[in-house]
Amino acid sequence: MKKVLIFGGLGNASVIANAMIDANMRGYTAYEFDGYINDRDDCDEIEGYKVRGGLKDVKKFIKEGYYFINTIYKIDGQKERIELFDSLLIPEERLATFVHPTAYVAPNVELAPGCVIMPNVSVSPGTKFGKCCRVMVGATIGHNNIIGSHTFIAAGSCVGAYLKIGEGVHISLNATIREFLTIGNYSTLAMGSVLLKDVGEFEVWAGNPAKFLRKAL
Numbered sequence: 742m743k744k745v746l747i748f749g750g751l752g753n754a755s756v757i758a759n760a761m762i763d764a765n766m767r768g769y770t771a772y773e774f775d776g777y778i779n780d781r782d783d784c785d786e787i788e789g790y791k792v793r794g795g796l797k798d799v800k801k802f803i804k805e806g807y808y809f810i811n812t813i814y815k816i817d818g819q820k821e822r823i824e825l826f827d828s829l830l831i832p833e834e835r836l837a838t839f840v841h842p843t844a845y846v847a848p849n850v851e852l853a854p855g856c857v858i859m860p861n862v863s864v865s866p867g868t869k870f871g872k873c874c875r876v877m878v879g880a881t882i883g884h885n886n887i888i889g890s891h892t893f894i895a896a897g898s899c900v901g902a903y904l905k906i907g908e909g910v911h912i913s914l915n916a917t918i919r920e921f922l923t924i925g926n927y928s929t930l931a932m933g934s935v936l937l938k939d940v941g942e943f944e945v946w947a948g949n950p951a952k953f954l955r956k957a958l
């Protein structure tokens with residue numbers, strides 16, 4: 742199996758790592774989790790799994806044949822985090838695309854390299870994801886959406902159809918999005934919100950119906 746290093750620690754990285762371990766136990770053989778890349782937590786191990794190194798070691802890991810998943814993002818600071826990841830120059834063919842075996846992904850859905858589809862997710866036909874998107878447990882994604890790179894769709898969210906969602910967008914826990922809308926780059930929809938209108942770039946919207954809350958940094 743191809744060995745995967747996940748950028749991050751406790752949180753999105755560890756839940757994705759555990760989903761991959763669970764997938765292996767169910768017979769999934771494309772990738773196996775091999776450890777974390779983490780500069781921050783000052784430890785050798787996270788929940789019994791190795792921290793293999795930090796960002797400075799990525800070049801070496803590429804040479805050693807590893808594959809990668811990125812989970813280091815931030816609602817205020819999304820653009821900088823994405824630029825930092827891009828500066829590592831990881832070849833696209835080394836970004837692991839992981840679909841947990843309990844997810845339903847319609848046959849014509851397009852997943853660019855580095856995308857993660859977690860357990861019990863449903864993705865309807867004709868939807869296209871840019872690279873490094875993460876769709877977390879139990880989210881439901883409608884049909885014919887265009888979703889930009891590095892976008893995050895949190896657990897339990899319900900995303901409609903014919904949407905244009907930009908790069909580095911954060912759809913928070915249990916948010917719901919009406920069909921035919923546009924969400925600009927680096928914007929956030931807050932937890933439990935119901936979105937009925939278009940959202941610009943670098944904007945945070947919240948509530949039911951969702952309203953503009955503030956600019957994202």
Ligand SMILES: CC(C)(COP(=O)(O)OP(=O)(O)OC[C@H]1O[C@@H](n2cnc3c(N)ncnc32)[C@H](O)[C@@H]1OP(=O)(O)O)[C@@H](O)C(=O)NCCC(=O)NCCS
Pocket residue numbers: 753816895912913914929930931932933934945946947948949954
């Ligand atoms: C959108 C979000 C980033 C706003 O955070 P923030 O800027 O720190 O905002 P605050 O908590 O200071 O709240 C500011 C105002 O917005 C309101 N607000 C915040 N989140 C809200 C929500 N989800 N729905 C409705 N109103 C909300 C607050 O009540 C507050 O209103 P007030 O000024 O009238 O008291 C945050 O609520 C959120 O949704 N984070 C994402 C969580 C998530 O997805 N977690 C999963 C990751 S795995």
